[in-house]
Amino acid sequence: MRELKGFIEQGHTWAMRMTTFLLAAKQAVEAHHGALSEEEARRWERVYDRILERAQHRLETMTPLPKKALAFVRRLQKRKEEALRFLREVHVPFDNNQAERDLxxxxxxxxxxxxxREETFAQSFCIARSIVSTLTKHEKNVWDSLCLLLAGETIDRVLSAT
Incomplete structure (x- = not known):
């Protein structure tokens, strides 16, 4: 979405269409409680393909050739499965905002x-942050869960406990 916003600011109308499409697809997934039927997902994919085909055609006829925009469109075409995975799989988020916040x-x-000071300190910090992030994503009380983990419980048991 961030890259699309940049292309919108440069006047690329296809980017606005793609943004509108993606937000509508996200709403459709939410309305279906996290995933679409295979038939519905294929319909959304056809619209996605059409938007990108038209964008590619338009960009290829422009002079000077907008190389970054064209490369982005081609990347979206090549990575279609990854870009639209959220349509079919409940556990796949619409965006990567949480991953960015974690990093x-x-x-x-x-x-x-x-x-x-040492690589092991960096690794320990990342492990601790990963555990806290996982507990938060599973809506667990972080303090209580960390106490259980430090007392010897496994992460699987802590996550499965109600």
């Missing part, structure tokens, strides 16, 4: 404390 914590730690 941002490493940069914050690095900016506040400087670099990690």
């Amino acid at each position: 941002r914590m490493v940069k914050v730690k690095e900016n506040i404390s400087g670099t990690f």
